Amino acid sequence: QEQPEIGSCHLWTGAPECGWEPNLKPMEVFDSTFYAYVPPDVSTYYNETDGTRKVHTMKHNGFFGKFINLSPDPVRVHWDGGGSTGLMYISSIPPFSSSGTATYPTHKFVVTPENDSTTILHKWTIQPGNSLYYYDPFYFDYSKAQKALTEQQLVLYHLQWQNKQFAEAYKKFTGTDWLALYGQKLAPRFHQWRADFIGQTHSITTNQIHFVEKPDPEILQRGTSVYGPRPDEVANVRPHRHKYPELNLTLTALSCAPRVFEIPNFLSDIEVAHILDIAGAADMQRSGVRANEGSDVATSNTRTSTNTWVSRKTDIIIDAIYQRAAAVLQIDESLLRYRHKFEVPEFTESRTSIAEPLQLVHYNPAEKYDPHHDFSMPGLVHLQPSRFATLLLYLNDDMEGGETAFPIWRNGETAEPLMVKPERGKAVLFYSVLPDGNFDNLSLHEARPVRKGEKFLTNLWVWEPLLDHTTARHI
Ligand SMILES: O=C(O)CCC(=O)C(=O)O
Numbered sequence: 001q002e003q004p005e006i007g008s009c010h011l012w013t014g015a016p017e018c019g020w021e022p023n024l025k026p027m028e029v030f031d032s033t034f035y036a037y038v039p040p041d042v043s044t045y046y047n048e049t050d051g052t053r054k055v056h057t058m059k060h061n062g063f064f065g066k067f068i069n070l071s072p073d074p075v076r077v078h079w080d081g082g083g084s085t086g087l088m089y090i091s092s093i094p095p096f097s098s099s100g101t102a103t104y105p106t107h108k109f110v111v112t113p114e115n116d117s118t119t120i121l122h123k124w125t126i127q128p129g130n131s132l133y134y135y136d137p138f139y140f141d142y143s144k145a146q147k148a149l150t151e152q153q154l155v156l157y158h159l160q161w162q163n164k165q166f167a168e169a170y171k172k173f174t175g176t177d178w179l180a181l182y183g184q185k186l187a188p189r190f191h192q193w194r195a196d197f198i199g200q201t202h203s204i205t206t207n208q209i210h211f212v213e214k215p216d217p218e219i220l221q222r223g224t225s226v227y228g229p230r231p232d233e234v235a236n237v238r239p240h241r242h243k244y245p246e247l248n249l250t251l252t253a254l255s256c257a258p259r260v261f262e263i264p265n266f267l268s269d270i271e272v273a274h275i276l277d278i279a280g281a282a283d284m285q286r287s288g289v290r291a292n293e294g295s296d297v298a299t300s301n302t303r304t305s306t307n308t309w310v311s312r313k314t315d316i317i318i319d320a321i322y323q324r325a326a327a328v329l330q331i332d333e334s335l336l337r338y339r340h341k342f343e344v345p346e347f348t349e350s351r352t353s354i355a356e357p358l359q360l361v362h363y364n365p366a367e368k369y370d371p372h373h374d375f376s377m378p379g380l381v382h383l384q385p386s387r388f389a390t391l392l393l394y395l396n397d398d399m400e401g402g403e404t405a406f407p408i409w410r411n412g413e414t415a416e417p418l419m420v421k422p423e424r425g426k427a428v429l430f431y432s433v434l435p436d437g438n439f440d441n442l443s444l445h446e447a448r449p450v451r452k453g454e455k456f457l458t459n460l461w462v463w464e465p466l467l468d469h470t471t472a473r474h475i
């Protein structure tokens, strides 16, 4: 198959035209063709012939549990710890919507009405190999639902009903649970780097050259806005950057499923020091977690770090980091800020960004983030916005522990997690979305507890298809 030129498919127009995802296979469903991602034989991850290797069963048995509420009333999901632990609130689910969390076989959950946590409507026990859990007060009896629901409610009921049927066909075809929403959730529009085999590399050249000395903060902050920095201000700080005209970066695949890449030398020492200065000056708050797009950020003992947020418009160095990240992702940098209408006419919402502010995270000894996914369940809105890619930027390496682990990577060599060691200036890129638009359960990852010293890390999250105005953060 012919490889398209880099950049020529940076906005996803569908796999058949782009011709760059050989594992998207036509699946006939609801009288149309859906291109479903079918994982290849694991031997190909090692450049070996099919059948040479077997998929290892991982020691870690956690995975994503998706909870779907098919009732016209909002409900709550609680984890049932049993005995003295009792019920622990997980999430609220609006009518005909869903939420989810990383979970384990044998875990028990209960569903209650939103405003009455003592009436148990339904119970689930998590089964190995099944991510999908439904609460349907009509027991999938369509005629019952028809009688009880308004016309508008029935449209949403039908949407989830159809999604369930799609999920069954998808699982048969691919062997994977469908975690997204058929028909609403578009396939990724953005470039995704191929990870055909472990060790595969990709080279990137960017004009976002490293800063090698720190400019005067006053000059650094001058002229930046939500529309990016002014060209004359960027030219002013050019003497503080390396002399070479371009920066070359290399992505190396650490894992094929999920797709994980490391990018050494993404940040210069000065850039790392600059982010740490900002972190030192910032008021770090206890980190939060969330179960679905609409839910409030809650604190949880599964995530014990503190963090703060830094927007792209802070100064020219932070802006350069975003532009370099855009180059690494092969996404137009203007999508990572507000943009003028002429810049990317396909995206009509110009006052939105598909990137979140940088999240600076600090871990003290024993602090960690247990296995989780970076995607959450989108609400029932057009285009189904969701997190697409995560870029982790490591700011130090003088700690023990603190690795980023991928405990259920699909591989043919070990039952142990893929462990990524923090290295100052290194970036790690991974995708939360598969090439067919499904969420990637295998993108489960954790921050291992810091054993000694402290750890500083930055998350840069990029969404797809586009943050719409109902979910966009102010930048
Ligand atoms: O600290 C790490 O290594 C990963 C952090 C992470 O996964 C997150 O904050 O979502």
Ligand SMILES: [Fe+2]
Pocket: 372, 373, 374, 445
């Ligand atoms: Fe994460």
